[in-house]
Structure formats: C-alpha cells, structure tokens
Amino acid sequence: MGKDTIVIREIEPQDNRQLEEVIRACFHEFKIPLEGTAYADAETPRMYESYQNDNDIYFVLDRNGVILGGGGVKPLKDYENDVCEIQKMYFSPQVRNKGLGKSLFKKCLVEAKRMGYKQCYLESAPQLKAAIHIYESFGFKHLESALGNTGHYSCGVWMIKDL
16 A cells, blocks of 8 residues: 555544544534534544444555545434434545545445445535535435434535435
8 A cells, every 4th residue: 555545444442532523624624513413423522433344344444554534334224224314524635636535435335235225314514515416416406404313403505316
C-alpha cells in the first residue's frame, strides 16, 4: 500500500475518536444544527460499539491510520424490519470530490442488499447539496416526511430507494 493509498474497511475500535472528529467537523463546516442530528447522537463517540450487530455495518476511509470519513447501514429504528438506513456518512474535505464517497455509498448499498434489506432510507440536511445529488444519482427518491424514529428532527431531507 502506497503512502497515499486510501482503503475502505470495516470500523475498528481505535477509529472512534478520529471518526467522531470528522463527523462533528462537518456540522460546523456546513452550519448544520447540532441538536436533532447525528451530532448529538449518543453513538457518535462510540461508532465501533454501535455497529456490532448482524444486521448493521460501518465502513471508514483509512489513509495509513488516519480516518478521513465513513458511512454505515443499520435497521431503520422503529420501522419495518426490511428497511435499513444509511447513516453517519461524513467525509473530511481532503477526500471530497475524488469519488471515494460514491465508492463507500455503493459499498453500503451492496451490503444492505446482502443483509436482506428490501429498501434503504436516508436523512440529510439541505446544506449537503453535493451529497443529495449523489443520492439522487443512485436512484433515491425524495419523501414528504421522515420514516421511523431516528430522533433527527433537524434533518429536512428524507429519501428512499428499493434495493
């Protein structure tokens, strides 16, 4: 692996602190509300521990031990069992516009289908225009309101896709 090689791999315990920093920095950068979003989630500082079930998975972008972003799949809370949610997909500015987000997003969709989910849901903030464009390019359709019970009342974009 070269010095600038970035790999997509499953999260490990030592990734928690760096990943939390990447996630929280995005909220400040894009001026996304801190309450009612992933910023305030209890699992944000403990991402590894939060994705250790058979029906969820979380991936990180790793450049020689430096975590530059991530994204995961979990069952949509308080909703139908065959619907998952792509969650906590945030990236450091260093890796944006290089196709890595699309690669990780595609990997999440493949894993969601492999785990038996029939639909994939996501929530986003209107400020994340580039991300929303990517979701649309993958066939996600906009919804009028939120599904499930994510607790993310400050997210104003809700989308879904059949797998």
